[in-house]
Amino acid sequence: MSAVAPGAATSMPSEAMSVRLARRRSRIVGERIIEAVLFVAALVSVFTTVGIVYILVKESVVFFEEVPFWDFLTDTQWTPLFDDAHFGIMVLLSGTLTSSAVALSIAIPLGTIIAIYLSEFAPFAVREVAKPFLELLGGVPTIIYGYFALLFVTPLLQKIYPELPGFNLLAAGIVMGIMIIPYVSSISEDAMRAVPMSLREGSYAMGATRFQTAVKVVVPAAISGIASAYILGISRAVGETMILAVAAGMQPNLTFNPLEPAATITAYIVQVALGDLPHGSIGYQTIFAAGLTLMLFTLACNIGGHVLRKSFREAY
Amino acid sequence: MVAVSAQEAAPVVAKAEVRGLNFYYSDFHALKAIDMPVYEKKVTALIGPSGCGKSTFLRSFNRMHDLYPGNRYEGEIRLFPDDVNVLAPGVDPIEVRMRISMVFQKPNPFPKSIYENVAYGLRVRGESRRVTLNEKVEEALRSAALWEEVKERLQEPAFNLSGGQQQRLCIARALATDPEILLFDEPTSALDPIATASIEELIHDLKNKVTIVIVTHNMQQAARVSDYTAYMYLGELIEFGVTDEIFIKPKKKETEDYITGRFG
Ligand SMILES: Nc1ncnc2c1ncn2[C@@H]1O[C@H](COP(=O)(O)OP(=O)(O)OP(=O)(O)O)[C@@H](O)[C@H]1O
Ligand SMILES: [Mg+2]
Numbered sequence: 328m329s330a331v332a333p334g335a336a337t338s339m340p341s342e343a344m345s346v347r348l349a350r351r352r353s354r355i356v357g358e359r360i361i362e363a364v365l366f367v368a369a370l371v372s373v374f375t376t377v378g379i380v381y382i383l384v385k386e387s388v389v390f391f392e393e394v395p396f397w398d399f400l401t402d403t404q405w406t407p408l409f410d411d412a413h414f415g416i417m418v419l420l421s422g423t424l425t426s427s428a429v430a431l432s433i434a435i436p437l438g439t440i441i442a443i444y445l446s447e448f449a450p451f452a453v454r455e456v457a458k459p460f461l462e463l464l465g466g467v468p469t470i471i472y473g474y475f476a477l478l479f480v481t482p483l484l485q486k487i488y489p490e491l492p493g494f495n496l497l498a499a500g501i502v503m504g505i506m507i508i509p510y511v512s513s514i515s516e517d518a519m520r521a522v523p524m525s526l527r528e529g530s531y532a533m534g535a536t537r538f539q540t541a542v543k544v545v546v547p548a549a550i551s552g553i554a555s556a557y558i559l560g561i562s563r564a565v566g567e568t569m570i571l572a573v574a575a576g577m578q579p580n581l582t583f584n585p586l587e588p589a590a591t592i593t594a595y596i597v598q599v600a601l602g603d604l605p606h607g608s609i610g611y612q613t614i615f616a617a618g619l620t621l622m623l624f625t626l627a628c629n630i631g632g633h634v635l636r637k638s639f640r641e642a643y
Numbered sequence: 644m645v646a647v648s649a650q651e652a653a654p655v656v657a658k659a660e661v662r663g664l665n666f667y668y669s670d671f672h673a674l675k676a677i678d679m680p681v682y683e684k685k686v687t688a689l690i691g692p693s694g695c696g697k698s699t700f701l702r703s704f705n706r707m708h709d710l711y712p713g714n715r716y717e718g719e720i721r722l723f724p725d726d727v728n729v730l731a732p733g734v735d736p737i738e739v740r741m742r743i744s745m746v747f748q749k750p751n752p753f754p755k756s757i758y759e760n761v762a763y764g765l766r767v768r769g770e771s772r773r774v775t776l777n778e779k780v781e782e783a784l785r786s787a788a789l790w791e792e793v794k795e796r797l798q799e800p801a802f803n804l805s806g807g808q809q810q811r812l813c814i815a816r817a818l819a820t821d822p823e824i825l826l827f828d829e830p831t832s833a834l835d836p837i838a839t840a841s842i843e844e845l846i847h848d849l850k851n852k853v854t855i856v857i858v859t860h861n862m863q864q865a866a867r868v869s870d871y872t873a874y875m876y877l878g879e880l881i882e883f884g885v886t887d888e889i890f891i892k893p894k895k896k897e898t899e900d901y902i903t904g905r906f907g
Contacts, residue, residue, distance in 0.1 A: 523751075525747060525749060525751040526751055526753065526754075527710075528707065528710070528747065528751070529747065529751040529752075529753065529813070529816075530753070530763070531707070531710060531740065532705060532707065532740055532744065532745040532747075532817075533740065533744070533763055533764040533767055533816065533817070533820070534737050534740040534741040534764060534767055534768065534820070535737075535763075535767045536737060536767075539767055543753075543763070543766075543767075544753050544754075547753070547754045547755065548753070548754045550754075
């Protein structure tokens with residue numbers, strides 16, 4: 328009896344079992360494939376970043392073989408194409424910093440106020456209409472903003488201040504600020520709306536007004552998200568090219584006065600990249616050194632923002 | 644004012660009087676013709692099955708429903724001694740909330756230091772003198788039985804506290820402004836038994852200072868902490884009375900069924 332039973336009794340279950348096993352195996356294979364695809368996608372972005380840094384560093388090394396690093400940092404002239412060539416990055420950096428400061432002094436306060444309004448005050452209908460408009464503002468090609476600054480804002484400013492030159496950092500910075508507002512406001516607003524209702528109710532229950540609740544409870548609770556929004560705004564300002572190339576001029580000028588024209592790092596890079604400098608010449612090499620400076624600056628901002636976020640970590 | 648013959652020596656005085664209260668979430672009629680007194684320096688418990696309207700009722704006292712569109716009150720909640728109807732359209736909800744504080748189901752400390760959490764209500768009222776703030780913060784933390792645990796770390800973020808401590812912090816926050824009525828909405832449902840016991844003890848001590856209305860799902864808790872109990876069902880107040888009577892010999896069949904666990 329026991330000699331016959333095993334074969335007959337186990338054949339059916341084992342078949343069902345093998346079907347199940349096969350199904351499971353194919354599911355595991357499927358998951359592996361998905362995992363691999365995702366991994367490759369992640370790798371692409373890592374490789375791109377590494378590739379960019381590699382090129383920038385490699386080409387900058389060539390540059391710094393010719394130009395002492397100290398001169399690069401301290402020289403007060405930027406004349407790479409002259410016979411008497413000078414490579415003081417501060418000249419370009421000052422333009423970048425000044426225009427960014429103008430832009431951020433507009434984008435950060437206005438972006439924050441708009442975010443607070445949309446998140447805490449605006450009726451539903453207003454928010455639904457305002458948000459797409461704001462997002463549109465961020466989607467306008469920057470070349471259009473550039474000409475808007477050059478042909479509309481500068482003449483307007485000249486009415487107030489007639490000595491203002493046609494190219495200037497102020498108009499470019501203002502328009503750049505307008506462009507950055509939606510970046511700041513939409514991320515800040517998302518962060519504020521993510522603050523749980525229970526915190527707001529806690530504040531109202533203490534007799535707080537809407538404004539007090541927004542400023543004293545909601546903003547502090549959303550501070551890490553708001554800080555991210557500011558960091559993104561700063562990165563956008565520092566990296567913005569077209570508006571500045573069009574409206575602030577291409578003239579290297581060591582100045583922190585927004586009423587003057589000045590080239591920024593990015594404006595310089597497009598200028599050289601569009602020109603016909605031979606590859607390998609020192610003038611051509613400068614764009615990599617300038618690019619590396621820009622990249623390090625943005626990196627520093629992001630790291631700073633990350634540290635800030637960590638230290639403000641909220642846990643509601 | 645309504646004077647009621649009391650079992651205890653001190654005369655019982657009404658702190659508030661609910662008259663013909665109806666409440667609507669847009670079209671949904673959530674509270675139906677509620678009449679009920681709230682006695683001064685007593686604990687009143689609101690009990691009833693889930694969804695019967697306990698929170699809705701509690702949140703009417705401090706006009707929390709005003710925060711959301713479409714909500715509508717009818718009737719009155721008169722607050723004594725000045726006999727003002729807190730639901731009257733002309734009455735500013737902020738004024739009401741200055742007199743009637745609330746502690747929520749889940750501890751909801753603000754993203755601020757322990758000190759600033761307690762000082763919040765005072766700051767909102769425009770108080771900025773350091774001495775007054777220090778004094779009030781300490782007093783409130785003592786009343787909430789939290790002072791000894793946090794006096795060395797008042798500047799630390801409130802989130803560092805345990806759940807039970809956070810809830811006592813929220814009680815301190817509510818007490819700091821010397822409210823006349825303190826509303827609790829299931830204040831211990833997110834806490835462990837030990838933290839629950841300490842909050843219950845606290846509520847028992849607090850009634851010397853302030854009138855308390857508490858929503859609870861826990862029959863034992865209602866029996867332990869309250870002087871009066873209101874049983875609600877489907878938006879109606881079925882029975883209101885002295886807690887001992889409600890629990891020992893309720894007048895209504897529904898109340899008895901609920902309390903003895905045959906229902907709900
Ligand atoms: N914002 C709202 N909009 C519409 N209906 C609501 C809203 N909040 C509560 N309700 C309804 O009102 C009724 C009473 O709700 P409420 O929250 O007051 O009940 P509860 O007695 O506190 O219940 P629980 O014990 O579960 O907390 C329920 O039927 C609920 O579905
Ligand atoms: Mg409830």
